[in-house]
Amino acid sequence: MDHDAVEIKGLSKHYGGLAALDNLSLDVKAGEILGYLGPNGSGKTTTIRLMLGMIKPTSGSVSIFGYDAQTQKDIVHTALAYVPGEANLWPSLTGIETLHLLSKVHGRVDLKYRKKLIQRFEFDPNRKVRTYSKGNKQKIALIAALASRAELLILDEPTSGLDPLMEQAFREAAVEAKNRGQTIFLSSHILGEVEALCDRIAVLRSGKLVELGTLEQMRHLSSLTIEASFKEHPPEVKHINGVSKVEINGNSLVCQINGPIDELLSVLAKAHPLTLISREPSLEELFLALYGRQTEAK
Amino acid sequence: MPPSVAQTSSSLKNLRGSKSAISWFTFRRSVFGGLLFGLFATAESYAQGRGIIAAFPNLTQRALIIHGLANNAALGLFYGDKTANIVSPSGYMVYRIMPILVLVAAIWAMTITTKMLRGQEENGRWELLLSGPFSSGQATLKSVLGIFGVFVSSFLVFGLTLALLSSKGAFRLTLGGSLYFALCILAGGIIGLAIGAITSQLAATRRSAMLYAAALIIVFFAVRAVANIINGLIWLKNLTPFGWIDKLRPFYYAQPIWFLPIVLFAGVCLVSAILLSSKRDLGQSLIADKDSAKPKFGLLNSQLGLNFRLLRNVLFGWLLGGVAFATLIASIDKTVAKTLGSSGSKGRLIKTFSNLTGNPDSRIEIAYLSAAGFFTITLLLIMTANYLSALRDEETSGRLDNLISGTLSRGYWLYARLALVLGAAVTITFITNVVIWALAAAQGISVSFLTLVLGGLNILGPLMLLLGIGVMVYGLVPKVLSIVMYALIGWSFTIDIISSALKLSKGFSDTSLLHYVSLVPAANPNWRTFTLISLIGLAGILIGAIVFDRRDLQIE
Numbered sequence: 001m002d003h004d005a006v007e008i009k010g011l012s013k014h015y016g017g018l019a020a021l022d023n024l025s026l027d028v029k030a031g032e033i034l035g036y037l038g039p040n041g042s043g044k045t046t047t048i049r050l051m052l053g054m055i056k057p058t059s060g061s062v063s064i065f066g067y068d069a070q071t072q073k074d075i076v077h078t079a080l081a082y083v084p085g086e087a088n089l090w091p092s093l094t095g096i097e098t099l100h101l102l103s104k105v106h107g108r109v110d111l112k113y114r115k116k117l118i119q120r121f122e123f124d125p126n127r128k129v130r131t132y133s134k135g136n137k138q139k140i141a142l143i144a145a146l147a148s149r150a151e152l153l154i155l156d157e158p159t160s161g162l163d164p165l166m167e168q169a170f171r172e173a174a175v176e177a178k179n180r181g182q183t184i185f186l187s188s189h190i191l192g193e194v195e196a197l198c199d200r201i202a203v204l205r206s207g208k209l210v211e212l213g214t215l216e217q218m219r220h221l222s223s224l225t226i227e228a229s230f231k232e233h234p235p236e237v238k239h240i241n242g243v244s245k246v247e248i249n250g251n252s253l254v255c256q257i258n259g260p261i262d263e264l265l266s267v268l269a270k271a272h273p274l275t276l277i278s279r280e281p282s283l284e285e286l287f288l289a290l291y292g293r294q295t296e297a298k
Numbered sequence: 299m300p301p302s303v304a305q306t307s308s309s310l311k312n313l314r315g316s317k318s319a320i321s322w323f324t325f326r327r328s329v330f331g332g333l334l335f336g337l338f339a340t341a342e343s344y345a346q347g348r349g350i351i352a353a354f355p356n357l358t359q360r361a362l363i364i365h366g367l368a369n370n371a372a373l374g375l376f377y378g379d380k381t382a383n384i385v386s387p388s389g390y391m392v393y394r395i396m397p398i399l400v401l402v403a404a405i406w407a408m409t410i411t412t413k414m415l416r417g418q419e420e421n422g423r424w425e426l427l428l429s430g431p432f433s434s435g436q437a438t439l440k441s442v443l444g445i446f447g448v449f450v451s452s453f454l455v456f457g458l459t460l461a462l463l464s465s466k467g468a469f470r471l472t473l474g475g476s477l478y479f480a481l482c483i484l485a486g487g488i489i490g491l492a493i494g495a496i497t498s499q500l501a502a503t504r505r506s507a508m509l510y511a512a513a514l515i516i517v518f519f520a521v522r523a524v525a526n527i528i529n530g531l532i533w534l535k536n537l538t539p540f541g542w543i544d545k546l547r548p549f550y551y552a553q554p555i556w557f558l559p560i561v562l563f564a565g566v567c568l569v570s571a572i573l574l575s576s577k578r579d580l581g582q583s584l585i586a587d588k589d590s591a592k593p594k595f596g597l598l599n600s601q602l603g604l605n606f607r608l609l610r611n612v613l614f615g616w617l618l619g620g621v622a623f624a625t626l627i628a629s630i631d632k633t634v635a636k637t638l639g640s641s642g643s644k645g646r647l648i649k650t651f652s653n654l655t656g657n658p659d660s661r662i663e664i665a666y667l668s669a670a671g672f673f674t675i676t677l678l679l680i681m682t683a684n685y686l687s688a689l690r691d692e693e694t695s696g697r698l699d700n701l702i703s704g705t706l707s708r709g710y711w712l713y714a715r716l717a718l719v720l721g722a723a724v725t726i727t728f729i730t731n732v733v734i735w736a737l738a739a740a741q742g743i744s745v746s747f748l749t750l751v752l753g754g755l756n757i758l759g760p761l762m763l764l765l766g767i768g769v770m771v772y773g774l775v776p777k778v779l780s781i782v783m784y785a786l787i788g789w790s791f792t793i794d795i796i797s798s799a800l801k802l803s804k805g806f807s808d809t810s811l812l813h814y815v816s817l818v819p820a821a822n823p824n825w826r827t828f829t830l831i832s833l834i835g836l837a838g839i840l841i842g843a844i845v846f847d848r849r850d851l852q853i854e
Contacts, residue, residue, distance in 0.1 A: 077702075077704055081704075082699070097595065100593070127589055128588070128589055
């Protein structure tokens, strides 16, 4: 395709004096899964509602597959499917009737795949919506979106309310969608989900994009954890540049290091370690480190 | 006491204090409607009392016209106790307006009670309340107390403003009399509250709870009406709460003893509701509702179909209401004409009906038949206001997001909704007019089918105007949509009632939606006015739709 799946340029949304979103620029390549992270109120849902043309930007633009999300909604919406954070549906319809209605709304449906998804999500479609739990209502929105086989899936915390087994079912479906060439914009609070699925991650805070990149590119945000054990008392490492959070427990040492690691390795090697483990930060550690840093900066 | 224990004890005290939170929450959610009802009741009551003096300043004149009305048994359907001193302005006010206001109070109270009880349980908010230091029974009791607080506010506004308005001039009421009258009207509210509370425990959904409650209210009101109409069955009044309220008789041999069965009835219903809510599981109901159904996809292929599927029961209810009103009026037309025609005040009655229809007709049965159109437009205006308010609910609940994130445009969604309400209005008008024509023909009253059925459609003009205003408000300031809609309807009725008794300036009368209705067959439809206000309404719809398409969607 000639265009990125999503191209956001200088997007801002202000409510009075409050900037819900501030000069956001971001692109999502066709066929990739972008994880969109941020604490509550950071502007994730605002971004999604702007992408869907449900609210108007104060400034900036969003284009989806090259079409303006505000002025060419009729074209844009034929190429996407959306799962809201909380599925509010029509209580008097049954699950299967709602799926039928949403397939008409999306304009297309892969019925065979929908049947497969119903089985995979262990969903009983014959009950009335008002009798479903939050998770089951969420399953309806998910099945409808996935079964549409839309080029772009915009998912706003799609697994909220789902149990771990169903989360796993969602991950399988998301991988299948990616393998088919579909693009996924995944807003989520579940860091394990983002870590497992996403090609790139965007982190939002107070309406501003604070990080964007692959997980590997973002590892620099947090320290490398080093664990070593020795025959005797561990060597002194506190003086080494970049070393922090040193914990000595008997003959074991745990510390973290930011920046070049050669000096620390040299000191540890001279003390003849019995074991030496280096561990990269998980997304959760990155996320916490990032927010910790931002809070300190504030 | 160790400090930590003292802190815990203090926190628990605060927690106990927070038990009034549910009552306050309920009160705050409903008090605005209560104050509006109080003001509406004042305006309607004062207009009746003041109007009869203005129209018939002489006691002899009043006696003639009023006894003419009172001798007609059929009018007992909606009018009050004819044994009251209806020649006096206060007695006439009670006779004309009390049953209707009591009925409105009961329906209003039932609506807010089912909303705050079963409605909150249905949308999951009840769970949040019960996660506090409350049992289900206590939460029900606190909600009921909150609604009761709304009644007290409404009662004070109504009683005091009526006393204030009638403290000077020809129409005078005492403070005690006004407060007693307000209490009688609010007794209807207490009945509605009691019925709503019990059906909220019986039904699984708010809609079902409202249907059961509405059915009970209609039955109670119908029993009262039958007792009023048929002489030998007056004892039936002892069996219905609306009959007990009639017997309270404000301003004329008041019988406050009849508050006793009202309080007993309400007490039994409320205690039962509280006991039932404390004994049953959350989300359960005494009358089980079907949890699953055979899928029917027929109407789910388009927005219009979806709207019809979701609203067909409600629309059918409005249609039944319209047909019932039309049947009621048309079936007693000949009797009414005979009774009024022989009352010796025929000329004056024709004039009275002429004020209503806007065009005098020499045949009293034709003039009376035209009053059915007034009830139809009333019904349609309320239906439209209700329907437009549901637009905002669809948006703020997030259900609209599901639709417009697909290939459906906002404009199409809105126009499909409007097309359905207009289609429903045309259908209801058409069917009610056909019923009126058929019943009139059965009684040997000659009315042109075309005049009645096609001419009757002119009442859709004010409806278009209301739709236009509603859609504009929805586009510009959606938050105030419901208030504006109901305020406009309330205003129109108040102006209409006042203008039937007092001479209002044309500019003032023009602000009423009802001013643009030609009640056929007595009056010829004014197609010019119809076209003009329909076009204004259409312009409002178009402007509102454009603004709606450009504004931010709102979610709760």
